[in-house]
Amino acid sequence: MVLVQAIIDGILVGTTYALIGIGFTLIFGVMHKLNLAFAAASIAGAFASLVAWQHFKDLPVPLVFLISAAAAGVLGYLIYLTCFRFIPLKSPLATLMATVGMLIFLEEIVTHVSDGKAQNYPGMLPDARWTLGPLDIRVDYILVFAISVAAMLLLLALLYRTRLGIATRAVAQQPVAAQLCGISLDRTNAATFVMSGVLGGLAGAMIGSSAELLSNLLPLQLTVKGLIVTVIGGLGSIPGAIVAGLLVGAVEKGVETWSVLARDLCVMLLIFVFLVAKPAGIFGKLNVRD
Amino acid sequence: MDYLYGLAQTIGVHTIIGLSAYVVLQTGQVTMAQAAFYAVGAYVSAMLTTLWGLNILIAIPVAALVAMVLAGLAGFPALRFKGLMLVVATMALGEAVREFFFNFDYQIAKGDLKVGPAGAEGFRQIRYFYERGWTTAEVAAFIWMFVIGIMALLWWMDRSRIGAVLRAVGEDELAAQSVGINLTAVKVSAFAIGGAIAGVGGALYAHYTTHVEHTAFGVLMATFAIAYPILGGLSSVFGTLIAVVFIQGLLIQWLPILIGGELRNLLFGLLILLAMNLRPRGLIDPRVARTLRGLFVRSPNA
Numbered sequence A: 001m002v003l004v005q006a007i008i009d010g011i012l013v014g015t016t017y018a019l020i021g022i023g024f025t026l027i028f029g030v031m032h033k034l035n036l037a038f039a040a041a042s043i044a045g046a047f048a049s050l051v052a053w054q055h056f057k058d059l060p061v062p063l064v065f066l067i068s069a070a071a072a073g074v075l076g077y078l079i080y081l082t083c084f085r086f087i088p089l090k091s092p093l094a095t096l097m098a099t100v101g102m103l104i105f106l107e108e109i110v111t112h113v114s115d116g117k118a119q120n121y122p123g124m125l126p127d128a129r130w131t132l133g134p135l136d137i138r139v140d141y142i143l144v145f146a147i148s149v150a151a152m153l154l155l156l157a158l159l160y161r162t163r164l165g166i167a168t169r170a171v172a173q174q175p176v177a178a179q180l181c182g183i184s185l186d187r188t189n190a191a192t193f194v195m196s197g198v199l200g201g202l203a204g205a206m207i208g209s210s211a212e213l214l215s216n217l218l219p220l221q222l223t224v225k226g227l228i229v230t231v232i233g234g235l236g237s238i239p240g241a242i243v244a245g246l247l248v249g250a251v252e253k254g255v256e257t258w259s260v261l262a263r264d265l266c267v268m269l270l271i272f273v274f275l276v277a278k279p280a281g282i283f284g285k286l287n288v289r290d
Numbered sequence B: 001m002d003y004l005y006g007l008a009q010t011i012g013v014h015t016i017i018g019l020s021a022y023v024v025l026q027t028g029q030v031t032m033a034q035a036a037f038y039a040v041g042a043y044v045s046a047m048l049t050t051l052w053g054l055n056i057l058i059a060i061p062v063a064a065l066v067a068m069v070l071a072g073l074a075g076f077p078a079l080r081f082k083g084l085m086l087v088v089a090t091m092a093l094g095e096a097v098r099e100f101f102f103n104f105d106y107q108i109a110k111g112d113l114k115v116g117p118a119g120a121e122g123f124r125q126i127r128y129f130y131e132r133g134w135t136t137a138e139v140a141a142f143i144w145m146f147v148i149g150i151m152a153l154l155w156w157m158d159r160s161r162i163g164a165v166l167r168a169v170g171e172d173e174l175a176a177q178s179v180g181i182n183l184t185a186v187k188v189s190a191f192a193i194g195g196a197i198a199g200v201g202g203a204l205y206a207h208y209t210t211h212v213e214h215t216a217f218g219v220l221m222a223t224f225a226i227a228y229p230i231l232g233g234l235s236s237v238f239g240t241l242i243a244v245v246f247i248q249g250l251l252i253q254w255l256p257i258l259i260g261g262e263l264r265n266l267l268f269g270l271l272i273l274l275a276m277n278l279r280p281r282g283l284i285d286p287r288v289a290r291t292l293r294g295l296f297v298r299s300p301n302a
Helices: A002-030 A038-055 A061-085 A092-114 A140-161 A162-175 A174-180 A185-211 A219-234 A238-256 A261-277 B002-026 B034-050 B058-077 B084-104 B135-158 B161-171 B173-178 B181-211 B219-231 B237-259 B261-278 B286-296
Strands: A130-133 A137-138 B108-110 B113-115
Touching: A002 A038, A002 A162, A002 A185, A002 A219, A002 A238, A038 A061, A038 A092, A038 A185, A038 A219, A061 A185, A061 B034, A092 A130, A092 B181, A092 B219, A130 A162, A130 A261, A137 A140, A140 A162, A140 A185, A140 A238, A162 A174, A174 A185, A185 A219, A219 A238, A219 A261, A219 B084, A219 B219, A238 A261, A238 B058, A261 B058, A261 B084, B002 B034, B002 B084, B002 B135, B002 B161, B002 B219, B002 B237, B034 B084, B034 B181, B034 B219, B058 B084, B058 B181, B084 B219, B135 B161, B135 B181, B135 B237, B161 B173, B161 B181, B161 B219, B161 B261, B173 B181, B219 B261, B237 B261
Parallel strands: none
Antiparallel strands: A130 A137, B108 B113
């Protein structure tokens, strides 16, 4: 029963990993470039909302979340400007390295803001429980799940029901043809970075909120985990990122009941299993070339 | 003076780890596993000299060989992937090796002292140089002997057929394949050579610091390893050396004295951003490399 409980918790919280994975995958799908600073920007957004919360004491939690999402969106745009806009696309190593520079920069800002230790973060209904037979589910985990699913549905609506979404998918498929149809690559790419940033900021805020702590170590941890989710799900596949996020969350919490030390090792093992057995990821197309 | 010799040691070892990534990057593969081979080199060589009293000139080649074999073995499955997949696969390999050394405990009683790798505490008492009374300057000279040797080897390789093959794979795999280059063989060889070089770097590192622990071999070290050659440019081995002197010498040693340690990493990230925006193909890009070569080597047409 402990294991079932842990796996349910893992799936509920795993939706935040799914959001981070979607962010990585969205940028990769549109630009065919890796943005290593993405997870760090998400956590930096959460820290921006933390500063706001510490400054104005009685900020309601939904507003804190919105601030985090907005700040991460702005950071996403800044990353686009500094790491992608002016660097020729022919040199993939240069953009990769630039995002590493941004990662180091953001991580250092987080270290300064947090004084090098975990900070208190406002929780949503921390004590509310929902008892279901032998299971005891935290209500804030359900809220995390609901908000994540809502955000994902909103993103899918944006991608499949609006002009911006059509443009984004066109650029992802054929940048040159999209440009010939009068779509501005620059604006579409920038919009993608803002979209993924907003999702990431929301995820960052929920990760902090469900633990009621915002750790200064999160930028690096979440970068590694987000990349793992992206690869397991299949590059550029949004449904893949969602399933992989839930899977990684469930495996993590499941193994944790047995041994905390083995947790990270098991996630690494999971990725090797996928790389060997199903290298294209859950929903990825085979023969992926970068 | 000892401070400067110490700096020379750091720059030397970081140049070696940068060069180990340089070889792999030439084939267009981004590897995050160099820190793992660096760790293997450090632990294996330190165990050989400290636990079993072997000469360091035997320990270093053995360490390089072990790292090379591991890189070759890891290379076969890992190099099925490209781009992001390879970054993540090698990152996972690096973290797995680090976790291994985090849990690795093997100690031998030596006199009244227990020596050897002790899990999270790390491996202390690697006192090879101290027991033999080498001065800091002598250790620095010993390290630079290897740096110069490896640089000369790679400089020669860049000009030989091997270098041309590596670059052909890096520039366009399809074109390279269609002229009959075996992609897997080239990539795995480059990975293995890179692993051996990183192993030498790790061996030297373990002996000059005298104390290694798993935290030194994390994602940050792996990032540094690929940052040097990318910042310096993949056209010349000297690019890597210049990038190491720039980062380790200027940014990490002297900048804190000028502006205080607080702002160091902020500026570090920003400088990488600036460098990549201004010089996307590295500080020494193909054009600069050609100009420099023209200064020393008269072209046959002139």
